[in-house]
Each structure stands twice: as C-alpha cells, then as structure tokens.
Amino acid sequence: MPTLILDNGGYTIKAGFSTVDKPRIIPNCISKARSERRRPFIGDQIDDCRDTSGLFFILPFQKGYMVNADTQKTIWDYCFSKDVLDVSPSETDVVITEPHFNFKSLQEAVCELLFEEYEFRALCRTSASTSADYYYSITEGASKKTLCTLVVDCGYSFTHIVPYVNGVKVTESVRRIDVGGKALTNHLKEIVSYRQLHVLDETYLINQVKEDVCYVSTDFSGDVAISKKKLSENNTIIREYVLPDYSSIRRGYVRKVEETGQRAKSTEQILRLNNERFTVPELMFHPSDVGIPQMGISEAVVTVIESFPEPLRHHFYDNIVLIGGTSCFPGFKERILQDVRRDASIYADTNVFLPQNPTTYAWEGAKKFSQDPEFSKYMVTRNTYNEKGLNAFVKICDI
The missing domain is CATH 3.30.420.40 (ATPase, nucleotide binding domain)
Structure with a gap:
C-alpha cells in the first residue's frame, strides 16, 4: 500500500499518498461564517461559502503547536474521508511532520490520535525542514x-x-x-483599520489582500521615498484593491495599474495600498518594529x-x-x-x-524519503508503539 504523507502545518495541511504527483492543500481550521451560522466549514469547505465576511476560525494550532487535539481530529476526519483522500488507516503507513522542539505531551497527543483513534498501521515522525533538506540534498x-x-x-x-x-x-x-504569515496578516489588519476601513474582523479577506499585493523590498529607503509621492508624481507603488461584495464579486482583486486613480464604479469599494505593500513583510527582517x-x-x-x-x-x-x-x-x-x-x-x-512551490516542497521531500531503502528504519508499527509508547521512536527524523 502507498504511504500517506501528511505535512501538518498550522495554516494548511498538505496531504496525499506517495503515488500522486501533488498533494491536496487543505486549510487546517474550522470556519464559521455570519451568513451561515448553523454550518461549520471544515478545511477547504470554505470554498462553498457564499459570503466569507467576518469569518470566525477555530484553529488546532496556537503559536505553531497543536494544542487542540479535538479540533485537529475533526479536520483529519474530513481529510481522510472517502470524498477527499479516501484513507483506510488500518492498511496505511503515514509520515507526519511536527514542529521543532515539540512538547512531549503534544507528541503523545499526535501519536495517540494516529495510533489509537485511527489505528494507522505504522508511523514516521519528521519535520518540514528535515524533509526539505533530504529532498534538496538528492x-x-x-x-x-x-x-x-x-x-x-x-x-x-x-x-x-x-x-x-x-x-x-x-x-x-x-x-x-x-x-510568520499570521503576524503579517494581523499587522496589515491594524494598519488598514487605522488608515481606511475597519477590517479587524476580516482576517480571511486581509490575508488575501496580503498575498495579492505585498512584496519584500530590496531597497527600503528608496521605496519609502517613492511612496511619499502623489500618484500624479509617478508613484509606482500604489495599488488599488477591489473588495468583494459577495454577490457580483466573490473574491477581491487588484485593479490594473493603468486604472489606478480612476473613479470607482458604483458597485466597487476600493482599498488603496501604498507603503503597506512593503512595510508589512519588512517585519520578517525587523521584528522589533512591533515589539x-x-x-x-x-x-x-x-x-x-x-x-x-x-x-x-x-x-x-x-x-x-x-x-x-x-x-x-x-x-x-x-x-x-x-x-x-x-x-x-x-x-x-x-x-x-527558492523552490518552484515552497509550500509543498517539504511534502515532496517526505514523499521522496518514503521511497528510500532506509525509510523502514524510521517507521514504528502500532504494536511496537502500544508496547513502548514514545520510546519506540528511537530513530526519529530530527524533530
């Protein structure tokens, strides 16, 4: 049977069998929307939501660690279902990534879920960076x-x-x-709320804005000087983002450069972004700017x-x-x-x-490792785990 590769990140789960070329990317959260209060959206079910304004997220991860096992199980139930990955745990080996310096109690929680709740046949624990190092080295x-x-x-x-x-x-x-990405999104929410619109409840929307318009500056002082200019003075940094109205516009988008500064249509609500485009990602290089x-x-x-x-x-x-x-x-x-x-x-x-797809590079590395002749040495069967617990993972892939 093929091995299930589960790159279990705090934002998305990259999951798929070792026989497929690309993993399925599923948001690692349960979402609740104002428009459909009765229905929780698990993982990528959020794509079915008509109105994603004011989304509320239930996350299994906090500060990079899986602290809510019940929420994680609900999301995994969806991932392993017949309509998504169609996993038969009792016949499947699984490779899962965990964060570095993971707490022992959280390691135990993950193993208990996979072995005792799902009853997977065997488990290999590793980290995303270790998988990436393996893939890069070969x-x-x-x-x-x-x-x-x-x-x-x-x-x-x-x-x-x-x-x-x-x-x-x-x-x-x-x-x-x-x-990480969460801190940048939160910082952009605060800036936009202070300068233009109140969007502190619009995490989903502002995350899309961040991904669509932000960039890392290689000449920060030069970009600051340009951003101080008016649009008529050849400010090449300003971009205008058309916000969704969830009827005619389901997802926001960036206006064409030549349309920047033109009067908005009656159906459009415009968010203008200037120095926010590069000052938000700058936090990755100067975290002290936000304390x-x-x-x-x-x-x-x-x-x-x-x-x-x-x-x-x-x-x-x-x-x-x-x-x-x-x-x-x-x-x-x-x-x-x-x-x-x-x-x-x-x-x-x-x-x-920088890989062609940095998001899935660790998954690709774990997939390649599952085909390595040495791979079996790092696998722990369910019976071995029942006898020895976490001590069974003597050869662990550098978590």
Whole structure:
C-alpha cells in the first residue's frame, strides 16, 4: 500500500499518498461564517461559502503547536474521508511532520490520535525542514556534493532557521523567530483599520489582500521615498484593491495599474495600498518594529552560519533553502541574498534556493524519503508503539 504523507502545518495541511504527483492543500481550521451560522466549514469547505465576511476560525494550532487535539481530529476526519483522500488507516503507513522542539505531551497527543483513534498501521515522525533538506540534498545539492544545508522555514506562526550537516540537524544552532504569515496578516489588519476601513474582523479577506499585493523590498529607503509621492508624481507603488461584495464579486482583486486613480464604479469599494505593500513583510527582517525582541531572518541566517567553524561556513552560504508559504512574497529570495552577502564575515559564494512551490516542497521531500531503502528504519508499527509508547521512536527524523 502507498504511504500517506501528511505535512501538518498550522495554516494548511498538505496531504496525499506517495503515488500522486501533488498533494491536496487543505486549510487546517474550522470556519464559521455570519451568513451561515448553523454550518461549520471544515478545511477547504470554505470554498462553498457564499459570503466569507467576518469569518470566525477555530484553529488546532496556537503559536505553531497543536494544542487542540479535538479540533485537529475533526479536520483529519474530513481529510481522510472517502470524498477527499479516501484513507483506510488500518492498511496505511503515514509520515507526519511536527514542529521543532515539540512538547512531549503534544507528541503523545499526535501519536495517540494516529495510533489509537485511527489505528494507522505504522508511523514516521519528521519535520518540514528535515524533509526539505533530504529532498534538496538528492536534487539540487547532489551536483555540489554538499555537506551542509541551511533550511529557512517561513511558516504561519514562526520562522525556523535550521542547519544540517551531512543530513543531521545541529539542534543547538537552530533559531526560531516568532514572526510568520499570521503576524503579517494581523499587522496589515491594524494598519488598514487605522488608515481606511475597519477590517479587524476580516482576517480571511486581509490575508488575501496580503498575498495579492505585498512584496519584500530590496531597497527600503528608496521605496519609502517613492511612496511619499502623489500618484500624479509617478508613484509606482500604489495599488488599488477591489473588495468583494459577495454577490457580483466573490473574491477581491487588484485593479490594473493603468486604472489606478480612476473613479470607482458604483458597485466597487476600493482599498488603496501604498507603503503597506512593503512595510508589512519588512517585519520578517525587523521584528522589533512591533515589539518582538528578536533578530530578523537575514541576521539570524548569518548568526547561525557564523557559529560554525570557518571551513563549514562556505558550504552553508552556498546552500540556503527557503520553504514555507510566507517565503512566496515577491522579492523575498533577493532580499535574503542581498542581506546575507552584505553581512557575511567571509567572502563566499552565496546561493539562495527558492523552490518552484515552497509550500509543498517539504511534502515532496517526505514523499521522496518514503521511497528510500532506509525509510523502514524510521517507521514504528502500532504494536511496537502500544508496547513502548514514545520510546519506540528511537530513530526519529530530527524533530
């Protein structure tokens, strides 16, 4: 039987059998809408909702960790159902990703769900960055015969900078930054609510706005200078976002550049975005701007690499891998490359690798690992777990 690959993120679940080319991406939440109070929308059922204004979310993850097992089970029930993945747990092996430094009680909760509630045949526990490192080492890194890889995992609740030497995570050098996609969306909500419209209850909408118009600046001071200009003075940063009315417009969209500044139609409500487009993603590089006393991503990357002996630093600088949905911002890769080159203490070839789809790269790595001859060593059967509990996971994939 094929192995089920379950990249269980805080924002989305990337799930699919090892026989398929692409995973199914399902929001890891239960949504409730004002327009349909009686019906909860599980996962991607939200696509069936006619009016997504004022959505209320029930999340199994908080601050990057699965703290609500009941909610997670409800979402998994939907994912494993015949209409979605059609999983027969008793005949299926499963690979699941967990966050780094996961608490033991939460590890136990996940294992109990998968083994005792669903009764999967066998389980392999790993992390998204470990899967990404494995996939990179046998594809992009194979030609370089690389020894060291630095994986930057930009997720929903956090960003992890994780170094690997010969495929083994160097735990004491891992850095976590408490800024991810969720913090950026919340910050954009506050800015827009202060300047234009009250949208503090519109998380779903503002998240779409963030994904559609925001970008990472590679010349922050230059972009600030441009954003201070009026539209008539050649301000190339301003964009206008047409908000949905949930009747004729189901999803908001960005107006064409040549239409920017033109009078809105009677059916259109316009949200104008200027410096918000680049100042919101800038939080990833300067978390202290919103009171988070931590270093930014670029600084953390250099700090982690510089903690290693000089012979290894060249390899790390040459193999920086970006994964996670938050790394999809335009300009993100270029900004990391620019900052790291500037701050590196030694002259070295710096290479930043951004996969074609950073969101599913970890899933693809786990899928590839499930076909490895060594894979069976990391699998724990249900019977073994019943005898030894968490101690059965002696060979764990570097969580």
